[in-house]
């Protein structure tokens with residue numbers, strides 16, 4: 001396997017790097033995607049996305065007809081990596097760009113593509129994902145939100161939960177049960193809901209980080225045009241899975257994890273405990289060595305996934321491996337930082353004595369959420385065991 005870039009890719013990398021040096025807004029460096037409803041932050045994040053789009057660095061792999069570049073995955077990877085290296089702000093429209101956009105290109109109607117794709121790219125319309133329900137998370141096929149077809153409209157009733165960004169999203173891609181008598185997977189449809197439709201109530205939930213990133217969404221007699229159905233009626237499960245594969249790919253950035261690990265090493269070198277830098281403590285050194293090996297393993301696994309993509313092979317279980325490894329590692333790096341910091345560890349970002357701006361405790365809590373979101377680690381392990389290693393399927397009703 002040749003891990004080096006071609007001369008053309010190197011030239012492209014230099015070009016992207018130079019553009020980011022000139023354009024990444026100083027004040028917003030290193031921000032997470034906007035997760036809560038401060039209108040000024042949202043406006044700034046939308047302006048940033050528009051700028052990236054205008055420069056031609058957004059959704060590179062989308063077909064040209066739909067505002068992309070029809071570029072290969074290497075170019076997209078280079079842009080993603082350079083964004084992280086430049087500590088550019090996260091993209092507010094990431095769900096649209098990475099999940100619903102590709103799904104509409106694959107399964108949507110011409111009209112749906114024309115209506116939605118341009119506004120996804122310019123961040124004019126932000127999307128949220130209405131999959132999870134109080135009784136349907138890992139076991140998504142248990143979902144109970146009903147959509148009854150009446151003439152040219154669905155009438156939707158039910159509840160979604162953990163809906164990230166619903167408090168400012170314009171649209172939701174949503175799974176609903178359209179045939180309650182069919183088998184669990186066969187009666188589900190995939191529809192697009194305008195969040196301003198009467199009958200929708202969004203109630204923010206406060207996470208342990210103190211931020212209100214996700215929400216409960218209540219749907220009461222919400223009328224949705226039949227034209228907003230993606231794919232065939234009652235065949236939403238296949239469409240939903242196409243979207244989920246994109247989500248798993250989106251959740252882990254190996255470059256960001258490498259960067260966070262380097263930040264931990266710097267912290268260990270500079271933070272003093274027992275009269276010397278923490279990095280001189282043999283237990284801390286052992287821990288750093290262990291994490292360094294895992295970071296390297298993760299990087300090589302990501303190359304394997306990239307190689308598959310370059311050869312046109314579907315992601316298969318490597319998306320699950322990547323999601324599992326990266327999210328668990330991010331959490332363990334933050335945990336190690338808290339241990340290095342000892343009693344300084346829990347200091348909040350507003351405390352002047354907090355190290356690294358108090359980012360470590362919130363990273364620790366936030367990264368725990370990402371181990372759960374997009375399919376928990378246990379679920380990824382099941383997928384890897386059953387589909388990757390060919391182990392027997394989990395017995396039904398064992399839990």
Ligand SMILES: Cc1cc2nc3c(=O)[nH]c(=O)nc-3n(C[C@H](O)[C@H](O)[C@H](O)COP(=O)(O)OP(=O)(O)OC[C@H]3O[C@@H](n4cnc5c(N)ncnc54)[C@H](O)[C@@H]3O)c2cc1C
Pocket residue numbers: 128129130131132133134135136137138139161162163164165214369370372373374375376377378379382394
């Ligand atoms: C930060 C964050 C953001 C999210 N954003 C969204 C969003 O925008 N839209 C959305 O629709 N959802 C979102 N979710 C929800 C997320 O997809 C679910 O939380 C996740 O799928 C797990 O479902 P659950 O919470 O119902 O847990 P459950 O399914 O109830 O699982 C509880 C525990 O049991 C384990 N478990 C369950 N089944 C098995 C099994 N078969 N084998 C082994 N262990 C098992 C799980 O791993 C877990 O530890 C988000 C979640 C988080 C944390």
